[in-house]
Amino acid sequence: MRILKNIWAQLHRFVFWALILSVLWGWIYTFVGDTSREKKVILCVDAYALDQRGLGLRLEEECLPAGIKMIQVRSFGYSFLGTELVGDLYLMKASLLESTVIDTPGTLAPLTLPEGMQGYEREGQCWGILAFDPETQRGPAMRYIQYTGLSEPEREAYYLCVDAGSPHFSGNEGAADNAAWEVALALLSIDK
Numbered sequence: 010m011r012i013l014k015n016i017w018a019q020l021h022r023f024v025f026w027a028l029i030l031s032v033l034w035g036w037i038y039t040f041v042g043d044t045s046r047e048k049k050v051i052l053c054v055d056a057y058a059l060d061q062r063g064l065g066l067r068l069e070e071e072c073l074p075a076g077i078k079m080i081q082v083r084s085f086g087y088s089f090l091g092t093e094l095v096g097d098l099y100l101m102k103a104s105l106l107e108s109t110v111i112d113t114p115g116t117l118a119p120l121t122l123p124e125g126m127q128g129y130e131r132e133g134q135c136w137g138i139l140a141f142d143p144e145t146q147r148g149p150a151m152r153y154i155q156y157t158g159l160s161e162p163e164r165e166a167y168y169l170c171v172d173a174g175s176p177h178f179s180g181n182e183g184a185a186d187n188a189a190w191e192v193a194l195a196l197l198s199i200d201k
Contacts, residue, residue, distance in 0.1 A: 047185065048078040050177050050192045053096035055085035055105065056167075058155035067153065072195035074188035077177075097175040097189040098196075100140055100154070103129065103166040110136050118173040118180050123194070129168050137168030140197060150199040169193055 043049075052068070054061075065082040073080070085101060099117075101109075109116055110131055119134040127139040141148030141156045143164040148156055157164045171178045177189035 043081075044078045047176065048076065049081050050074070050077055050079075050098070050188050051081045051083060051096040052098045052100065052192065052196070053083050053085040054100045054154060055102060056100070056154045056156055057158045059084055060153040064150055064153035067150070067199060068192060068195055071199060072191050074177075074186065074191045076186060077188045080192055095172045095174050097172055097177050098193055099170045099172065100167055100196075101137075101170060103168060106137050106168045106170060107131075109170075115173055118171045118175070118178055120171060120180070126197075137170040138193070138197065139166060140169045141167035149197050152200060169197065 052064075054064075059082070061082040061084065065080050068080040068082070083096065085099065106117075106129055110129075117136050119136060120128065120138065122128040122130075122135045122138065128135040129137040129139070143157070143166055146157070148154070148167060156167055171180070171189055171193065173181060175181055175189050176183070176185050177187065178184055179187040179190065
């Protein structure tokens with residue numbers, strides 16, 4: 010009983026040091042494993058399952074544009090659209106793309122559709138490049154991205170889009186380079 014009282018009396022110190030160590034290790038991990046926004050391209054993917062690390066490494070093998078140190082792949086969060094924590098590229102379902110273009114204009118950058126590819130067009134501009142076609146069940150990087158769920162009605166097309174605030178797309182005002190477009194073309198060619 011005395012041992013339990015002693016442990017209970019010291020619990021606040023243990024919790025304090027555990028919090029300090031977790032913050033410290035998080036900071037070290039971020040400092041060592043991350044880079045500044047200007048030196049990375051961020052791809053946000055809205056899929057049922059995603060191998061973020063595997064896809065990021067594969068994209069870095071395929072295409073690491075000059076001046077870019079890393080390609081970061083994240084699971085898509087709807088909060089990414091229109092916030093300061095934006096991605097450069099979005100791989101999203103057709104329904105979300107349509108609602109984004111209609112409801113929040115200025116979020117996505119208009120694109121020039123590469124020859125031989127299909128896109129999502131509205132009001133005479135292309136807003137996304139068709140990446141996954143639900144009819145053929147084909148899309149890029151299927152080893153890393155699970156586009157469809159288990160139920161048939163959930164299947165829909167996916168489009169690759171560029172954020173209007175991306176510093177890595179030459180179509181945007183004040184862009185530093187065109188690295189996002191290079192990564193987009195590399196993504197579209199993986200295992201397709």
